Amino acid sequence: MLLRSHRKRNFRLMAMIRMPPTWVMRIFDGVYSHRSPPVLGLRRTHQYLTSIRSSSSSSSNGSTATTTAGDYLRQTDEELMNQCEMDTFKSSGPGGQHRNKRESAVRLKHLPTGIIAQAVEDRSQHRNRSAALSRLRTLLALKVRNPIVLDGYKPPLELLQILPAKSTIRGSEAGSQIGPNNPKFAMGMQALLDLLSTVEGSVSTAAKILGLSTGALSRLILSDDSLRAAVNDLRTSKGMRPLK
Amino acid sequence: MSRLRLPLLSSASTTLRRRRSPRSSYSSGAVITSSSASHHTPPLKLQSPLFLRPLSHSASPSALLSFRRWAESLARSSAADLTFDGGPSSSELIREISWLLQDATSQDGDTFLLRTDLEDLYRLWRQRIEERRPFQYIVGCQHWRDLVLAVSEGVLIPRPETEEIVNLAARVEGLQDGMWADLGTGSGAIAIAIARMLGENGKVVATDLSEMAVEVAQFNVGRYKLENKVEIRQGSWFEPLQDLQGKLSGLVSNPPYIPSSHIHGLQAEVGRHEPSLALDGGENGTDHLLRLCEGSISSLKPGGFFAFETNGDKQSEQIVDFMTTQWSNSFHDIKIEADFAGIKRFVTGFRR
Numbered sequence: 001m002l003l004r005s006h007r008k009r010n011f012r013l014m015a016m017i018r019m020p021p022t023w024v025m026r027i028f029d030g031v032y033s034h035r036s037p038p039v040l041g042l043r044r045t046h047q048y049l050t051s052i053r054s055s056s057s058s059s060s061n062g063s064t065a066t067t068t069a070g071d072y073l074r075q076t077d078e079e080l081m082n083q084c085e086m087d088t089f090k091s092s093g094p095g096g097q098h099r100n101k102r103e104s105a106v107r108l109k110h111l112p113t114g115i116i117a118q119a120v121e122d123r124s125q126h127r128n129r130s131a132a133l134s135r136l137r138t139l140l141a142l143k144v145r146n147p148i149v150l151d152g153y154k155p156p157l158e159l160l161q162i163l164p165a166k167s168t169i170r171g172s173e174a175g176s177q178i179g180p181n182n183p184k185f186a187m188g189m190q191a192l193l194d195l196l197s198t199v200e201g202s203v204s205t206a207a208k209i210l211g212l213s214t215g216a217l218s219r220l221i222l223s224d225d226s227l228r229a230a231v232n233d234l235r236t237s238k239g240m241r242p243l244k
Numbered sequence: 245m246s247r248l249r250l251p252l253l254s255s256a257s258t259t260l261r262r263r264r265s266p267r268s269s270y271s272s273g274a275v276i277t278s279s280s281a282s283h284h285t286p287p288l289k290l291q292s293p294l295f296l297r298p299l300s301h302s303a304s305p306s307a308l309l310s311f312r313r314w315a316e317s318l319a320r321s322s323a324a325d326l327t328f329d330g331g332p333s334s335s336e337l338i339r340e341i342s343w344l345l346q347d348a349t350s351q352d353g354d355t356f357l358l359r360t361d362l363e364d365l366y367r368l369w370r371q372r373i374e375e376r377r378p379f380q381y382i383v384g385c386q387h388w389r390d391l392v393l394a395v396s397e398g399v400l401i402p403r404p405e406t407e408e409i410v411n412l413a414a415r416v417e418g419l420q421d422g423m424w425a426d427l428g429t430g431s432g433a434i435a436i437a438i439a440r441m442l443g444e445n446g447k448v449v450a451t452d453l454s455e456m457a458v459e460v461a462q463f464n465v466g467r468y469k470l471e472n473k474v475e476i477r478q479g480s481w482f483e484p485l486q487d488l489q490g491k492l493s494g495l496v497s498n499p500p501y502i503p504s505s506h507i508h509g510l511q512a513e514v515g516r517h518e519p520s521l522a523l524d525g526g527e528n529g530t531d532h533l534l535r536l537c538e539g540s541i542s543s544l545k546p547g548g549f550f551a552f553e554t555n556g557d558k559q560s561e562q563i564v565d566f567m568t569t570q571w572s573n574s575f576h577d578i579k580i581e582a583d584f585a586g587i588k589r590f591v592t593g594f595r596r
């Protein structure tokens with residue numbers, strides 16, 4: 001239940017909710033908002049790594065060369081955490097009963113990929129850890145690419161689920177379309193980005209494979225800010241115009 | 245990437261958080277389960293935490309924005325006076341203003357509904373700055389692990405360091421269906437978090453000497469609907485546990501551990517506002533810790549687990565020393581565990 005609600009709070013997802021007018025932002029965030037990333041007095045906490053490693057029969061030894069983003073995303077929170085180094089605010093002084101201070105920022109570094117996710121806005125470190133973890137999932141989906149073999153390619157279910165109903169290859173087993181507010185969206189996004197990078201950023205080629213018009217796939221890409229940014233990065237790197 | 249970091253403190257996120265909290269029916273008064281029949285004082289009136297009060301006031305956006313500006317400027321102009329004893333910095337205070345507004349308001353179209361009147365917000369923020377009243381007492385709650393716990397004057401505000409004690413307990417195998425005890429439970433934080441991860445037959449007895457703590461803990465237990473899993477008893481350390489001698493599977497405690505001579509120099513939020521009953525651990529700070537170590541010999545069953553929070557480093561070593569020399573026949577696997585800041589904060593072990 002905690003995780004569910006945290007996925008809801010996931011910032012990528014929050015961004016999809018209608019942005020409140022600026023005056024609301026000003027009331028809640030203040031004039032000098034704390035929006036800039038925090039300066040972390042870094043303190044490395046290996047404790048999490050070691051405690052879980054020693055007690056779990058985790059399969060994530062990271063030794064295989066073929067780990068894909070999808071593999072990372074399919075892991076449980078605990079398994080994913082197992083691959084991370086966690087930094088928290090360094091608290092100076094004796095701490096504990098001596099102090100009334102919130103030092104709740106959390107920064108996670110995913111060791112196999114070097115991807116960093118952090119969360120600072122919640123009052124509890126526990127929650128910031130969950131938020132950082134769910135951000136990490138989004139970032140893994142966006143940043144870790146695995147080329148696919150186009151010959152005989154069949155889009156995975158996660159990808160079919162984020163396609164609009166009018167896709168001709170989308171069967172009824174895919175259920176109703178999953179939007180960016182659903183935690184499963186990250187998995188579909190990851191598969192879509194793998195496909196797009198394999199076809200060198202060509203939206204029309206990918207659209208054909210997915211049984212969609214180029215316009216319909218573009219609309220899907222543009223519906224999520226982080227997906228759009230990732231696709232445009234990819235296109236720019238291939239010398240193509242970004243989607244608008 | 246930068247966008248991913250942007251904390252959106254819109255009312256939407258507030259609503260989400262609120263929905264996740266258990267519904268509270270603020271019952272007319274917490275029931276005090278007292279171990280000694282001599283306690284017949286009527287239930288104390290616990291002020292409802294701000295975020296649970298009804299939305300019975302309203303304010304225009306501009307009025308709220310003026311409040312925000314005033315509160316920020318007060319925070320900025322006073323921060324220098326606050327930080328000298330380890331108090332909050334101005335950016336921390338500004339974050340607190342956001343949290344205060346999250347707890348106090350709910351957006352409804354172009355107006356804001358408030359859980360207290362605007363004047364009260366001004367009064368509360370002045371108390372925060374001028375009297376150094378802890379933020380958590382101002383809003384009446386503390387976010388701790390995945391819980392939102394009611395707190396109020398007279399009860400220690402649970403510390404982030406203490407969250408780890410629950411993880412230590414969670415790691416122990418085979419005791420999930422036993423009887424656990426949280427001695428000196430305060431707001432009930434540890435007891436509630438442990439109760440939520442115990443098995444179907446697992447139970448927690450939570451005790452405190454302070455009547456206020458007993459009331460607040462009972463309220464929090466009720467809010468998380470754990471009345472059947474957590475039993476609150478009032479009394480000193482092991483005195484309310486007479487019936488559980490040798491029966492406990494687990495014993496956890498965060499007893500007062502600050503050496504008496506340090507109480508005066510504490511950050512004002514702590515020293516001036518939190519109960520000294522919850523902080524003062526006697527001359528070396530170890531008075532209560534040693535009582536707990538000794539008492540756990542007779543109350544834990546063989547194989548039972550204990551975890552105590554300490555003042556850190558030296559104090560942990562002292563306790564371990566004591567246990568390994570004086571009571572080596574009674575315990576095994578005695579260990580020190582660090583908190584998130586790397587301070588040797590906890591002593592754990594098992595009854596032989």
Ligand SMILES: C[S@@+](CC[C@H](N)C(=O)[O-])C[C@H]1O[C@@H](n2cnc3c(N)ncnc32)[C@H](O)[C@@H]1O
Nearest residue numbers: 400402428429430452453454480481498500522
């Ligand atoms: C440091 S506070 C810990 C509160 C809570 N367990 C927490 O971690 O937030 C210590 C608690 O021990 C209680 N206490 C102090 N002396 C006690 C005694 N003799 N018997 C039982 N509880 C006592 C205080 O009232 C206080 O609630």
